[in-house]
Amino acid sequence: MIHxxxxxxLMQKKTIGLSLLFIFIFTFTLSEIGPSGLVVNILAVTYMLVLGASAVEDKNNSDIMLISLPIKKSTIVFSKYISVYIFAAYAALINFLIYYIITQLNLSIEVIPFTSTGLYLSLVAATLFCAITLPLIFKYGFLKSRVISIILFFVFISGGLSLVDNLSKNENSIFIKKIANLLNSSSDIQIALLSLIPVVIILFISYTLSLKFYKNREF
Known part of the structure; x- marks a missing residue:
């Protein structure tokens, strides 16, 4: 699986180099939206690299070669899900380094704040987005599912930002107050574990569907 x-x-070195430029630009241009900028930054780069790998495989018909090798299809599918977190960790690390250098040098430049909450939400967002798109890729291939994936990405981003904006505008509503009281009465670990339950369930369902689609797919 490591291979x-x-x-x-390795097969998308140019894309990784381009992602460095995107991270650098997003770090400054998205600083105005605070921790949400970190979520958008990490999600965008993860999206770029995960789908970029699938695009190269489709272009080179790599799936035909892979299924001819003594590699279990479950291993191939599982490696794609693990790569999501590898790419997300890469994006998070670069964001952290930029934030750390700027703050340590006391430069008067606004950058995206790197917080544990922002990092956690970034991983959740990347998980949910890839949980939706990967089954489509394993069923239809990248080229056939490309348009849907792009639409889902922008819906995901715009929907998430709209949700945050609406919550901030309606912070005095009874529903928001109840949620705030619940969060204030719970520890960070409890909140993380509680929110992880549906995410893990969705991820498991996604992996199961991807494996089923990949096993039944005709190449």
Whole structure:
């Protein structure tokens, strides 16, 4: 499985180099929206690299070669899900380094704040987005599912930002107050574990569907 993940990285060196430029630009241009900027930044780069690997495989018909090798299809599918977190960790690390350098040098430049909450939400967002798109890729291939994936990405981003904006505008509503009281009465660990339950369930369902689609797919 390690070799499959390594393959996804090595075959898109140019895309990874381009992602560095995007991270650098997003770090400054998205600073105005606070921690939400970190979520958008990490999600965008993860999206770029995960789908970029699938695009290269489709272009080179790599799936035909992979299924001819003594590699279980479950391993191929599982490696794709693991690569999501490898790419997200890469994006998070670069964001952290930029934030750390700027703050340590006391430069008067606004950058995206790197917080544990922002990092956690970034991983959740990347998980949910890829949980939706990967089954489509394993069923239809990247080229056929490309348009849907792009639409889903922008819906995901715009919907998430709209939700945050609406919550901030309606912070005095009874529903928001109840949620705020619940969160204030719970520890960070409890909140994280509670929110992880549906995410893990969705991820498991996604992996099961991807494996089923991949096993039944005709190449």
């Amino acid at each position: 499959l993940i390594k393959k996804d990285i």
